[in-house]
Amino acid sequence: MSSPVQIPFKSMVVIDRLLDTPVYLQIVHQMINAIQRGVLTPGIQLPGSRTLSQQLDVHRKTIIAVYDELNAQGWTEIQPNKGTFVSSKSPARRSDSLKYNTEFLTSYPAKTGFGFKQNILLDKPFVSTDSALEFTDGLPDIRLAPLDRLSKVYGGILKRKSSHKHFGYSHVEGNEFYRETLAHYLNNTRGLHITQNNILTTRGIHMSIYLASNMLIDKGDLVIVGDLSYYVANMIFQEAGASIIPVTVDEDGISVEAIKKLCETKKIRMLYLTPHHHYPTTVTLSAERRLELLSLSAQYGFIILEDDYDYDFHYNSSPVLPLTSADRHGMVVYIGSFCNSLAPGFRSGYLVAPENLIQELGKFRRIVDRQGDMLMEQALGELLEEREIQRHLKKALKIYQERRDSLCDLLTSELGDFVSFSAPPGGLSIWTKWNPELNLMRISKNCLAQNLHLPQKLLYQTESVTAMRLGFGNLSVEEMTEAVGILKNAVKKG
Structure with a gap:
């Protein structure tokens, strides 16, 4: 058993009086760290409170508080008439207590000690910048968003007793009031004929694509995308195990003739479209091709995943109605969001599909996001009901x-x-x-x-x-x- 005076605690414990953490807890945390990493081994005697207070230049009462906390947590044990010792029940590995390193005690491992899957598909293509x-x-432009009105509505919701239900867990596919008002809004603006049971709320376009891909795509499935196409969607499809087939996009949108030829020779599982304004080329899919794609989808059985990320912005004429508005066979899964309509920070997206798929997607969503943001959805629902969002968009x-x-x-x-x-x-x-x-x-x-x-x-x-x-x-x-x-x-x- 080592004598306590052999351990240079002054070098082992680093106190920062500018931190919010109390000094006694800083000492406790570092001593626990030393015990866990084997620097202070089981059975070693700790200095008396007066001695350690002098070494660390703190009040004796601080060290008494340290020892009380260590003892309460079970890291030390008091032996009457002998002193305080590191608990013999400590699981710390035995090592030479003098072979310590301050950096070893205060640093976090740079790498894992185990292997894991790494996927270059998901490498982040985004770079932050301080550029003006x-x-x-x-x-x-977030400067245009109706933040004042939103903050007032959100604050009012927090104060209502009727809103307490939103603070607990929910097992529905999103805030019911929001889904009801959203269904009414989509029916009026996009020519749909849906109810709240056809809507699953999400945290935005990417989450909607992820949920749909993981639910609908199996390894080896073929997914058609435009050439060029949205890079994030492509990564999600490939991560789900799909093989991507790019198809030419011209001034009228994606080539229907090329898709038809592929369907004649291959089993296509999904077609991913951004038909209102194709990403990245911004061209609009023609009305003729929309009807042809719906017909091909019903004939060959492939899913159309319609990403309508910026439907609300159309300048030269009325917006072209989405494919899902004319879908009679339940082949289109429609996704949209308010992230572009208001601001990217409002992670409020939605997925529209037949009710049986919404129910299954709801089960899957609850694994990764139990219920979404019920309070923000309530606020957005109220803004839709009072037409604040519609006025903002105009x-x-x-x-x-x-x-x-x-x-x-x-x-x-x-x-x-x-x-x-x-x-x-x-x-x-x-x-x-x-x-x-x-x-x-x-x-x-x-x-x-x-x-x-x-x-x-x-x-x-x-x-x-x-x-x-x-x-x-x-x-x-x-x-x-x-x-x-x-x-x-x-x-x-x-």
């Missing part, structure tokens, strides 16, 4: 159309020699095609040096494509003018 300006792939639409037109004018006047594009009929981004001799990655780096973030995920450069998806929704006209000026300088340098 940023082009996105089509995010809204105002925002005019602002976003002005920003779209401004970006089109700026690209033409400042970069017309390098870029070509068509003004999109809706959405919050423009698909721009660039001189293939340009190096888009180098342009991105040049922009970053001038305080403009041009993320890699917006850049598409292969042997056949040199393009960028430039979002305009998050930038005011003044900010956009500055951003395009920086982009112009970056292109000339690149």
Whole structure:
């Protein structure tokens, strides 16, 4: 048994008086750490309270509190007339108590001690930045969101006694009031004929795609996507075990003829579409092709996963109704969200499908997200009922159309020699095609040096494509003018 004076506690215990954690608890935590890692071995005697208080330069009462806490937690034991000892029942491995290292006691392991699956498919293609300006792939301007009204409604919900039910667990597919008002809203704006039983609430588009993929796709299933397509959706499909088949997209949307030929020779499980404004090219799927795809889906039995991520923004005419509005055979699973309509931070998405699938998806969702955010869903439901969201979208639409037109004018006047594009009929981004001799990655780096973030995920450069998806929704006209000026300088340098 080692004598307590042989252990240099002054070097072992580091006290930071600027922390909120009380000093006695800092000492307790570090001594427990030392016991757990075998630096203080079972049976070793600890110094008396007076001695240890002098070594650590703290009041004796602090050390008494330390020893009381250690004893209460079972890490030490008091032997009458002998002193305080590290409990002999401690599971700590035995080692030389003097071979300690302060870093060893205060650091966390850099790597696991076990192996695990690693998947390059899920590597995060996002990079954070402190740049003052940023082009996105089509995010809204959170400065336009009705935050004041939302905060008042949300605060009112918290104060109501009737809202107490939302603080407990639920076993439904989302807030019932929200699903009821959402069904009414979707029926009015998208030509649907659904009830709340056809809706599962989610945390956004990505969660909806994930739930649908894991429920509907088995390993080896074939999923058709556009060429090009949404990279996150592609990763989710592949993670679910699917093999992706890209199909050409032209000015009328995805090629129906190519899909038909694939169906004649292969068993297709799913078709993933962003038909209102194809991601990333922004083209709208023609009415003729919509009807043809619904017919093919019923004939060959493949699921249509319709991602309607920005239905609420259409400028030149009325929005084209989604495929699910004309689905008579239950082949379409429709997903949408308010993340683009309001702000990305409002993780409120939804999935629309026949009731039997919603019930099964509800079971699966409860594993990863037991009930969603019942309070926020209540608030959104009330905003829908009082038409606050509808008024916000009507105002925002005019602002976003002005920003779209401004970006089109700026690209033409400042970069017309390098870029070509068509003004999109809706959405919050423009698909721009660039001189293939340009190096888009180098342009991105040049922009970053001038305080403009041009993320890699917006850049598409292969042997056949040199393009960028430039979002305009998050930038005011003044900010956009500055951003395009920086982009112009970056292109000339690149």
